[in-house]
Amino acid sequence: MTHPVRFHPSIEQIKPDEAETIRGLEEQFDSIQETTAKDYKSGVRAVHAKAHGIAIGRLTVAAGLPPELAQGIFSHPASFDAVIRISTNAGDVLDDAIALPRGLALKVMDVAGERLPGSENETSQDFIMVNGPVFAAPNAAAFLKNLKLLSKTTDVAEGGKKLLSSVLQGVNAALSAVGYESPTIQQMGGAPQVHPLGETYYTQTPFRYGDYIAKLSLAPVAPALTSLTDVKIDVKDRPDALREDVSRDMIEHGGRWELRVQLNTDLDKMPVEDPTIEWSEEESPFVTVATLDIEPQISWQHGTSDRQDDALSFNICRGTTSHQPLGNVNRARNDTYRRSTAFRAQVNGCPMHDPRKPQDIAAE
Template structure:
């Protein structure tokens, strides 16, 4: 493999109007949150509001990693408590028959080291990933435009969304049959109805990786999960929470094992930091395993109980070590907007959110 690019602040290009874009994003977040909080009498996330499963486990950092991979969290072999959350992306809680991209957020606890600004005093490292290698917007402005559209469709006729989802899913399936796909169609309701536990999840955006730059992926490796890869879930009108059901069935019987992998940047031109719609070539720089996540058999969702745990969790790419600083415009504008959403939830629900030190705090 070509030598990895060394990190320097100059790998980022900050646009002069990013503060304005942040204000636009916060306005869209507020519109979503105002709508859903009024509907539910309770504040949920402005994106990825519906969880399909939450599981506790252990992240084990590999020993003997080469110097370019033994960076930040992964510099020292050892075990960390971790908790993952599986979701879909809208800010309203929809019937699972509406086909949307799957998301996975992983929080690693007990992480020591210098922190990014705003995360001082915490000991968590968050990874937020989606089941596709590229983001659906090339820059902060396009991200804000997409979120504005999502805000305008929040709470607008679930029956219409189901109909649209069916149409878009048909179009997307046609594209996939000829080797193409559309992140936009998937975002609007045309995503494949795949089993969440069989999917590989990608950070999509770039991050500092100690002395280098990288993207992350979480890959299922235990047979209980890999046999689900590509499987579709039967989502019908009488199964509005079908994804919770199928995730629960697997997790309670077998649990799961994933590998956390890293793709190092080896060419800033071919692997841009500022445009997350560009997929980094895995032939030029393959994903390499740096840690293993094991979640033992457990209840991933218990109605009347798991909702409280879900409320207590807050994920952000900016809950991070400085060694894994988020990079690129999309990540930069996420910082204040995710904090805005988290603070809104805390105020509305009368319970300010904080980062846990141990899993026992979340019991």
């Protein structure tokens, strides 16, 4: 039997240039947000700017979990209010014809436990996920290089982006046909134009999982959702096609997802410091620790949802120490994400409040 690796601070390898890289990331985030603020006359996120849906649900931790899975906020059976935000990863608000990876941020509200630095006065546990198992850059320095390229395209004419996306989707489809996935091509606009509610989402980067180390995923299990897996969205002449289709299906049936954990069983095969390496599911499969249920509801209503989206923020470092983000990429994301949130709050004149209950979101 393969045993999970126990967490110890020594598993992280701090790079000597991390502070300099973080400053570079902050500069690029600032550049993207300053550009988009001028264009939209309001502040939007430096990444995942466009939301396709916001929905409130309930996360229920499974009973009878084995000791290695009964960790952190999943240490005992419990039920929490939760909210999800579905998005696209660009820092500008684009026509949905431009095919980019989808994101899903999950906020679990009012959790107990010792807090991570910077979130001592908050009570949520945030998990930020993307519909692919690996990150596009092996470290923060490479992430900075990618971000510099994306920053240069932030204010480029949308027509050119649509044309490039169309070409890259064809390239990505050809690569996928021979069993190769390119996160880089997908980030540039070649991602499959699939329905967000049918996708499985991954943290991509590793986290502490109580005494252990893990990655997490959120997978659709309700038949109404799994029937949408790999279903292509018709985006022709529909700039907000994803928002419209997500809204329709949320109203019709809501959904159920499973939150799953993949424990690290070998630090050589499952490195903490390189999120481009996929952890083998044969070595360590994802195992369900909780279910997320979302009742049928309106997931986007112009006016109300826009205000809620402006007031919400998600950060991988908002949570308990038992789910501490690990690795160079995660360490670089903490300060940059908080900086992005502060920029939005300042530009929009809308202070960020970490919600303790669903009513706090509805009241925004």
